[in-house]
Amino acid sequence: MAGLDDVFGDIFASVDAVVLFSPSGSYYERFSAVDDLDVVVVGTENAVGAETFVELPLEFENITDRIRFGLEGALEQGVIDDGDDLACATSVFGDGIDTVSRVRADAETQTGIYDLFVKSRADPEVVKSVLELAIELGKKGQKGKPVGALFVVGDAGKVMNKSRPLSYNPFEKSHVHVGDPIVNVMLKEFSRLDGAFIISDAGKIVSAYRYLEPSAEGVDIPKGLGARHMAGGAITRDTNAISIVLSESDGLVRAFKAGELILEVDPEAY
Numbered sequence: 001m002a003g004l005d006d007v008f009g010d011i012f013a014s015v016d017a018v019v020l021f022s023p024s025g026s027y028y029e030r031f032s033a034v035d036d037l038d039v040v041v042v043g044t045e046n047a048v049g050a051e052t053f054v055e056l057p058l059e060f061e062n063i064t065d066r067i068r069f070g071l072e073g074a075l076e077q078g079v080i081d082d083g084d085d086l087a088c089a090t091s092v093f094g095d096g097i098d099t100v101s102r103v104r105a106d107a108e109t110q111t112g113i114y115d116l117f118v119k120s121r122a123d124p125e126v127v128k129s130v131l132e133l134a135i136e137l138g139k140k141g142q143k144g145k146p147v148g149a150l151f152v153v154g155d156a157g158k159v160m161n162k163s164r165p166l167s168y169n170p171f172e173k174s175h176v177h178v179g180d181p182i183v184n185v186m187l188k189e190f191s192r193l194d195g196a197f198i199i200s201d202a203g204k205i206v207s208a209y210r211y212l213e214p215s216a217e218g219v220d221i222p223k224g225l226g227a228r229h230m231a232g233g234a235i236t237r238d239t240n241a242i243s244i245v246l247s248e249s250d251g252l253v254r255a256f257k258a259g260e261l262i263l264e265v266d267p268e269a270y
């Protein structure tokens with residue numbers, strides 16, 4: 001078996017740090033006992049009480065997204081450096097860690113996935129709630145039928161100035177926030193209807209049924225996406241909002257920031 005160690009050993013040979021994704025307590029302990037090893041824990045919560053921790057806004061099903069997000073967060077927090085070689089250990093098939101990827105941290109190829117949550121105007125919890133809502137809506141649809149939806153999150157005053165009402169705003173005099181279970185039911189009901197939801201930095205639902213009128217100049221979104229995605233992308237270039245779009249036609253949830261597509265997730269994978 002020495003032969004196998006030689007070959008697979010290359011994966012973790014002379015890495016600058018080990019990045020553990022949602023390890024169990026005992027798994028983490030085994031690493032923290034290794035001398036001179038930097039260990040970074042990444043997860044939705046710091047269940048093992050790790051000294052060095054990067055929080056994930058959701059447990060990305062897609063492994064590439066999960067690792068990218070973790071590394072962008074780790075770079076951003078300064079717990080790893082650009083160019084570091086990392087052994088990223090995560091679970092792919094089972095509950096426990098079963099897979100190790102050797103990845104080089106590259107500040108150049110940042111996708112902005114970490115910034116989307118942590119460096120947006122809106123509260124990270126609000127962004128997370130809206131993303132979860134869009135994923136849930138995408139999974140279930142509305143009474144079994146696929147639905148589309150567009151959520152614009154943050155910088156609501158400016159977004160309101162660059163949009164107009166399509167209909168009476170059911171949230172006009174209310175003080176409801178995303179994340180509240182009642183609101184999720186309401187939003188799902190209203191998502192059958194046209195236009196965008198406008199949500200404030202703190203998560204207050206400012207309006208439904210808004211027709212966005214941003215300038216689409218300089219917006220570069222993938223060809224084949226229609227008006228909802230174009231408007232959703234463009235408003236994030238014109239304002240400091242981010243947008244989360246559920247496509248009625250392909251069922252994917254996409255997030256835009258600064259006029260760019262940052263994240264694409266398939267609700268069925270959650």
Ligand SMILES: Nc1ncnc2c1ncn2[C@@H]1O[C@H](COP(=O)(O)OP(=O)(O)OP(=O)(O)O)[C@@H](O)[C@H]1O
Pocket residue numbers: 147148149150193194195196210211212213225226227228229230231246247248249250
């Ligand atoms: N500027 C806009 N502001 C708000 N909502 C819009 C805007 N443009 C389109 N929409 C909404 O998006 C819906 C779908 O439009 P369209 O099919 O062109 O978009 P799309 O990007 O292809 O989205 P989908 O993938 O869901 O079909 C429209 O019925 C409307 O409710």
Ligand SMILES: [Mn+2]
Pocket residue numbers: 226227249
């Ligand atoms: Mn369409």
